[in-house]
Amino acid sequence: xxxxxxxxxxxxxxxxxxxxxxxxxxxxxxxxxxxxxxxxxxxxxxxxxxxxxxxxxxxxxxxxxxxxxxxxxxxxxxxxxxxxxxxxxxxxxxxxxxxxxxxxxxxxxxxxxxxxxxxxxxxxxxxxxxxxxxxxxxxxxxxxxxxxxxxxxxxxxxxxxxxxxxxxxxxxxxxxxxxxxxxxxxxxxxxxxxxxxxxxxxxxxxxxxxxxxxxxxxxxxxxxxxxxxxxxxxxxxxxxxxxxxxxxxxxxxxxxxxxxxxxxxx
Numbered sequence: 001x002x003x004x005x006x007x008x009x010x011x012x013x014x015x016x017x018x019x020x021x022x023x024x025x026x027x028x029x030x031x032x033x034x035x036x037x038x039x040x041x042x043x044x045x046x047x048x049x050x051x052x053x054x055x056x057x058x059x060x061x062x063x064x065x066x067x068x069x070x071x072x073x074x075x076x077x078x079x080x081x082x083x084x085x086x087x088x089x090x091x092x093x094x095x096x097x098x099x100x101x102x103x104x105x106x107x108x109x110x111x112x113x114x115x116x117x118x119x120x121x122x123x124x125x126x127x128x129x130x131x132x133x134x135x136x137x138x139x140x141x142x143x144x145x146x147x148x149x150x151x152x153x154x155x156x157x158x159x160x161x162x163x164x165x166x167x168x169x170x171x172x173x174x175x176x177x178x179x180x181x182x183x184x185x186x187x188x189x190x191x192x193x194x195x196x197x198x199x200x201x202x203x204x205x206x207x208x209x210x211x212x213x214x215x216x217x218x219x220x221x222x223x224x225x226x227x228x229x230x231x232x233x234x235x236x237x238x239x240x241x242x243x244x245x246x247x248x249x250x251x252x253x254x255x256x257x258x259x260x261x262x263x264x265x266x
Contacts, residue, residue: 002034004043010065010126010148013046023146025066026096028089029105051148054078059154065100065147069112072099080158084115084180087165090172100147103137107199108174108242113138114198115163116150117206118180124149138203159266160184164259166251168242175199176243177252179259183219190214195227195256200235200248209233210256224260228253 004024007013013023021042024030033039051066054075061077069085072078073094078085088097088111102112103123117138122131126146137144155161163180167173177199183190193214195207209230217223237248 002039002041002043004045007044007046009048010046010051010146013044014126014146016044017146018042025101026068026098028093028097029101029109056154061152061154063099063150063152065098065149067099069094069097077154080155080161081112081115081152084112084163087163087172088112099150103134103147103150104141104144107238107240110204111165111175111178111198114178114196114204115180116152117196117204118163118182118194119152119155119161120182120194121153122151123147124151135206141203155182156184159263162259162263164255164262166255174242177237177248177255179252179256181256181259181263183214183263185219188218189216190219190223191216195231197231197235197252199242200232200237200252202236202238205235207231207233207235207256214260219260219264221261221264224257224264227260228257231256 005016007016020040021044022030022040024043024045051064053064054067054071055062056077069088072081072085085094088094102110117134121134123134123137124131125144126148128145131151161182165178166176168176175198177197180196182194184192193211195210196204197207198204210227213226213230214223231253232249237245239245
């Protein structure tokens with residue numbers, strides 16, 4: 001039997017957490033475990049309305065942990081993320097799936113976290129001081145703690161960010177893999193390239209090979225081909241019910257090249 005406990009703040013919830021408890025946010029993943037009878041004995045939720053708040057501080061967009069994909073789609077300052085949120089499930093899922101939940105959702109879910117990784121987001125963990133780089137949070141997410149907010153640097157040029165979801169069932173099927181790229185440019189050359197893949201490892205991962213091929217280059221056909229050739233360096237895709245490791249390795253570079261070509265055309 002699973003019980004539900006409600007707390008007014010994330011700090012209260014963090015103190016109540018234990019190995020026998022799971023945090024309940026939107027419930028798109030957790031409630032499946034409840035229905036299958038494999039959930040932890042205790043579910044913990046928080047009623048603080050501030051967790052669903054979106055604010056702007058300078059060039060930083062701050063999203064509370066409970067902000068949903070539907071909230072993202074309704075906010076004009078997050079227009080650069082609308083193509084990502086729009087591809088996550090149907091309306092019912094988007095009304096429930098949260099920003100924080102996406103950081104912990106295992107493949108074939110969690111595509112939004114791939115976009116956040118490419119954008120260089122920072123994550124505020126309850127009771128753990130200042131924001132942490134999302135790279136570190138994803139690497140240690142099994143013991144990361146409770147997320148209270150995610151901070152996203154606003155892209156200087158929205159055309160510098162791109163996202164591509166690869167699925168067998170269109171338009172709302174789960175992803176075989178997904179790719180997000182943030183390629184800010186100075187004098188036409190890429191500076192600070194970030195390329196992230198979902199479903200190419202145990203969590204969303206950056207492609208060091210693609211980033212190295214893109215850094216300092218003009219975004220053109222030759223550069224896109226070089227990044228595609230190096231796309232899977234350091235990545236470790238799995239074989240599952242959706243696709244094999246071999247298939248993911250074969251198509252990752254193909255779809256990265258397509259994404260970069262789309263970004264080149266603007």
